[in-house]
Amino acid sequence: MNRIVPGWVWGSAAAVYLFLYLPLIVVVVFSFNDSKLNAAWVGFTTAWYAKLFRNDEMLVAARNSLLIALVASVVATVLGTMAGFALHRYRMRVLPVLVVAPIAIPEILMGVALLMFFVILNLTLGLVSITLSHIAFCIGYVALVVRARLAGMDESLVEAARDCGATPSEAFRYVTLPLILPGVIAGSLMAFTLSIDDFVITFFTAGAQASTLPLQIYSMVKIAVTPEVNAISTLLLLLTLLLITVAARIAPGLLRMND
Amino acid sequence: MTAQTLRVLFAVVFCAALAGGCGKKEEAAPARKAEAEKPAEAKPTGTLNLYNWNNYLAPETIARFEKQFAAKIVQTYFSDNEEMLAKLAAGATGYDVIVPTSNALEVLIKKGDLQPLDPSKLPNLSNMKPELMNTPFDPGNKFSVPYAYSTTVIGFNDKRMKGAGLDPRGFEVLFDPAVACKIKGHITVLDSPDEVFSAAFVYLGIDPNTTSNDDYKRAAETIKKAKSCWAAFNSSSYIKELSTGNIWLALGYSVDFFQANQDAAAAKQDFKILSVIPSQGAVLSVDNMVIHKSAPNPALAHAFINFMMEGQNAAELSNLIGSGNANAAAMQFVKPEVKANLSVFPDSEAMKKLRQLRLLPAEQRQERGRLWTEVKVR
Numbered sequence: 001m002n003r004i005v006p007g008w009v010w011g012s013a014a015a016v017y018l019f020l021y022l023p024l025i026v027v028v029v030f031s032f033n034d035s036k037l038n039a040a041w042v043g044f045t046t047a048w049y050a051k052l053f054r055n056d057e058m059l060v061a062a063r064n065s066l067l068i069a070l071v072a073s074v075v076a077t078v079l080g081t082m083a084g085f086a087l088h089r090y091r092m093r094v095l096p097v098l099v100v101a102p103i104a105i106p107e108i109l110m111g112v113a114l115l116m117f118f119v120i121l122n123l124t125l126g127l128v129s130i131t132l133s134h135i136a137f138c139i140g141y142v143a144l145v146v147r148a149r150l151a152g153m154d155e156s157l158v159e160a161a162r163d164c165g166a167t168p169s170e171a172f173r174y175v176t177l178p179l180i181l182p183g184v185i186a187g188s189l190m191a192f193t194l195s196i197d198d199f200v201i202t203f204f205t206a207g208a209q210a211s212t213l214p215l216q217i218y219s220m221v222k223i224a225v226t227p228e229v230n231a232i233s234t235l236l237l238l239l240t241l242l243l244i245t246v247a248a249r250i251a252p253g254l255l256r257m258n259d
Numbered sequence: 260m261t262a263q264t265l266r267v268l269f270a271v272v273f274c275a276a277l278a279g280g281c282g283k284k285e286e287a288a289p290a291r292k293a294e295a296e297k298p299a300e301a302k303p304t305g306t307l308n309l310y311n312w313n314n315y316l317a318p319e320t321i322a323r324f325e326k327q328f329a330a331k332i333v334q335t336y337f338s339d340n341e342e343m344l345a346k347l348a349a350g351a352t353g354y355d356v357i358v359p360t361s362n363a364l365e366v367l368i369k370k371g372d373l374q375p376l377d378p379s380k381l382p383n384l385s386n387m388k389p390e391l392m393n394t395p396f397d398p399g400n401k402f403s404v405p406y407a408y409s410t411t412v413i414g415f416n417d418k419r420m421k422g423a424g425l426d427p428r429g430f431e432v433l434f435d436p437a438v439a440c441k442i443k444g445h446i447t448v449l450d451s452p453d454e455v456f457s458a459a460f461v462y463l464g465i466d467p468n469t470t471s472n473d474d475y476k477r478a479a480e481t482i483k484k485a486k487s488c489w490a491a492f493n494s495s496s497y498i499k500e501l502s503t504g505n506i507w508l509a510l511g512y513s514v515d516f517f518q519a520n521q522d523a524a525a526a527k528q529d530f531k532i533l534s535v536i537p538s539q540g541a542v543l544s545v546d547n548m549v550i551h552k553s554a555p556n557p558a559l560a561h562a563f564i565n566f567m568m569e570g571q572n573a574a575e576l577s578n579l580i581g582s583g584n585a586n587a588a589a590m591q592f593v594k595p596e597v598k599a600n601l602s603v604f605p606d607s608e609a610m611k612k613l614r615q616l617r618l619l620p621a622e623q624r625q626e627r628g629r630l631w632t633e634v635k636v637r
Contacts, residue, residue, distance in 0.1 A: 219313035
């Protein structure tokens with residue numbers, strides 16, 4: 001596939017990537033800057049990272065965020081895969097609405113609704129309420145990704161397995177699941193990243209006892225963006241990059257989600 | 260078909276949540292009250308859930324409280340009053356002590372969200388400065404005690420002011436185009452209709468709590484004329500702009516100017532960021548400690564409020580962020596450089612010219628919002 005790409009395509013692509021990544025690079029660079037001001041480069045330091053790791057509140061918030069994202073993404077992946085499977089298998093009209101609605105509903109409405117719901121249930125707001133609400137909004141994303149993968153799957157493979165004597169659950173386990181695994185992993189990663197950086201819904205469903213990283217960062221930014229915030233953002237960025245790389249290794253088809 | 264189904268679903272869920280939410284709250288209240296009366300006279304302990312602004316309690320103060328009461332302080336944060344009010348209005352509970360600004364305090368009291376304070380558990384009330392007690396927001400301090408305060412004042416780069424031959428001690432430097440335009444493009448004001456309109460009112464000699472539409476129009480005219488000399492409406496990065504030397508004069512919060520000056524010193528700049536209460540007066544905002552009606556641990560909440568009224572503990576907050584404090588016993592512990600800041604600890608003459616903002620009636624707020632948009636667009 002050797003096509004000649006005109007220069008302006010390269011140019012505009014470069015401009016778009018620059019726009020996407022330059023702000024992130026600035027954050028990373030300033031996290032190593034030996035000055036409290038995000039203004040001019042003064043000198044190299046890792047002091048902000050040291051300060052970050054001595055900040056107990058920040059560490060607790062980070063631990064909360066990771067815990068929530070881990071539990072929420074695992075649960076949402078299981079439920080979302082099931083939902084995706086149902087979407088693919090059964091042509092019920094109301095099903096897509098039920099699954100996709102939590103994605104389509106404005107986040108702020110979802111946050112307020114969940115908060116009121118938890119208040120009715122008399123559930124103490126905290127880690128549990130945040131995790132439950134993250135699961136709620138992640139299921140839809142996983143389901144959509146899994147369904148897209150199922151749509152591209154060759155049904156005759158499952159039929160062949162059944163013909164050869166596999167039970168429905170065996171056919172799912174040994175044929176369908178391995179085929180859709182890249183979609184499942186992609187969905188769970190999506191759920192993880194959505195959960196770890198969610199602000200609006202978390203804001204409403206977090207209570208007096210627990211805070212997450214985005215909430216913590218937001219309350220700090222209001223005063224001023226400090227290099228400490230840059231440092232924690234850089235670490236989050238690294239974590240995300242790591243996840244994408246790992247996922248690409250496990251499921252090489254992942255980054256080409258259409259095939 | 261699909262869209263309609265969705266809409267019906269929304270409506271049903273929303274109504275159910277609303278109806279259920281209200282019913283539950285009423286029956287839950289008495290149960291909590293009974294719990295609150297249980298604790299004996301023993302020293303309170305346990306966990307204190309504090310809903311506070313970020314960086315608004317010194318680490319050494321936390322450590323001392325936790326040691327003294329064998330208790331734990333868990334803080335969660337809000338970054339403006341509306342955010343906190345929204346969250347409580349939606350039904351969030353579990354907070355022992357909250358630190359609202361006076362006009363948000365008024366809202367909480369009106370809605371019956373707070374527990375009355377028990378003065379017998381607050382012997383340190385005698386430390387408080389009388390001029391900051393018994394305000395119209397909470398007459399008799401039935402529900403609240405001042406925590407700390409800041410003022411909305413003019414902050415400036417001392418070297419640049421000298422260079423331009425300007426006197427920043429009055430609002431002329433911000434609102435009179437003949438003066439302000441001498442440093443055109445080097446001025447920012449807060450991106451807040453509350454603060455900017457109030458400053459314009461004070462400059463024009465009008466009570467900032469006015470509800471007259473004519474007053475609002477006059478203020479809007481003044482702002483529009485002065486605006487051509489300003490660089491931006493900026494509430495988020497003016498600390499940085501001042502300490503890097505890009506901006507020379509700003510309407511902002513006294514605690515922020517304190518921060519900007521510290522940052523400038525740390526960056527070894529050859530200027531200082533000073534602040535002053537304008538000759539015409541300024542807006543004062545006081546944050547208060549209150550106990551939420553759902554407080555799981557009201558005994559410890561009282562203990563905390565009393566603890567924060569001890570001189571040293573109150574002073575540590577002032578030393579941390581350069582805020583004012585309403586505690587006479589704290590003054591001996593406040594660092595000299597903080598005490599010397601006249602925009603935070605003004606003489607009694609200037610203190611009399613400080614005004615706290617009431618909450619505007621809904622109608623007025625709408626009109627002001629409209630004028631604010633107009634001012635910002637043109």
